[in-house]
Amino acid sequence: MMDDFFFSLLLAGISVGAVYALIALGLNLTFWTTKTMNFGQGSLMMLCAMLTVFLSSQGLAMALAVIGSLLVVAAFGVFIERWTVRPALQASGGSMGWVVSTLGFGIFLQGVAAKYFGSQAVAFPDVVFTAQDFVTVFGQYVSLQYLVVLAVAVALILALELFVRKTVWGQAVHAVSLDPELALVQGIPVRLLVLGSFMLSSALAGVAGVLIAQIGGTVDPAFGFDLVLLGFVAAVLGGMGSSMGALAGGLLVGILSKLVGGYVSTAAEHGIAFALLMLALALRPQGLFGRPEVSKA
């Protein structure tokens, strides 16, 4: 008989890990099209969850509140691409400016949210199940909320993977990630793909925010800040740009941090992820699923 405590940690780890994978996937998406990542994603997660709380408190049905929030957050993706990433990429010399500009925009959003929603944590409403709903599997209690989170995250990851592998748009994204200049002169609408990647990446962050808020039960303006870093660790662990890597990296980070949180100290929960990152960078810098660069020459 598996130890109950261990099992509950494992399940929690898998569920949040799948959400980290979703965040990692969002980072990958813009990495494919522009070799940049939106570190403001954490604030978009927060914003989406906050907006959902706000809209549902205004009497909107939960599903509509979530969809409306996702649309707003996706629109922020357009803004972020246009006003934080593009100028940073165009600035002569500083090609890493986007790290600061996207992070800075995230901090700004966090400040705005604190002003309008207050800096206190607010309760996040139950979307489908409550924290008390569970099923029993092999004599273990399994939270239905965790299962829903896991199912949504995995379904989105698979859908995106299918989209990228099987559709012409996916091939075009792949082409842009390999050689943006060649893609451009072959008539691939690079700008559109870049814009689309930022919108989708932001929407994924929004979904991740709603899912994590559902598990945690509350949101506050600072929510999301650590999470995007955990997503980043997952992306690097798995191999930047690899979807399978994002999933594996996310699960690894999720499970390990929950186990450490359970058996050692919750204070160490997030810290362990960064220890993992440093270890991975030293031992296998290309990540679990990363392939060495294919040369262009």
Place this chain on the structure above:
Amino acid sequence: MAEPLLSIDNLRAGWGEAMVLDGISLTLAEGQALALLGRNGAGKTTLIAALMGVARHRAGVIRLGGTALERLPSERRAALGLGWVPQERNVFRSLTVEENLTAVARPGRWDLAAVYALFPRLRERRANLGGALSGGEQQMLALARALMLNPRLLLLDEPLEGLAPVIVEDLLAAIRRLVRDEGMAAIIVEQHAHQVLPIADHAVILDRGSIIHRGAAPALLAQPDLLSRHLGLQHH
């Protein structure tokens, strides 16, 4: 007179601060093939790159079917009908052959079936990665991919450079079929005039960014002295 397919008027272009093309003017009618000749560094690639919006445009007008191109980004020019086969680095190395083709496809007469019929070899290697192809196969792929855009004008930059003689024959036959039988308009850059002049209608010789000779391709082929003066020793 009908509007020419391509008209270039007093084009000045280069790279960064350097000016390479010094007032180029030429026109090309629908269905015509132009051989663009000149020694190393004459500015042939720069001219093609200026048409595509990759080189820096300084002055002059470029029109494709009456539409001014100078201010348009490269992807719009490709969408309007310029099918470029760059001189180097011209396939997506980690896409398969078929993905290379479908990623850029636009509706029209040239689809997968049509380009595979032109290059049966590509059909055999459709599942291979672009980077795993031989030099000649990559060149075929680059040409096939340009066709998938269903362009109005093909821009081929030294498509035969550095290829084994048997592959040169295959590629040349395909290009001949395109421009002679299919009526595809093309600008074909070459250093070896004898390979391209027989399939071209017109010829232009560039030197240090200016046109120093223009005329009918067959006429130029009949003037070996002119060719060797402007292009140096010619290999057959």
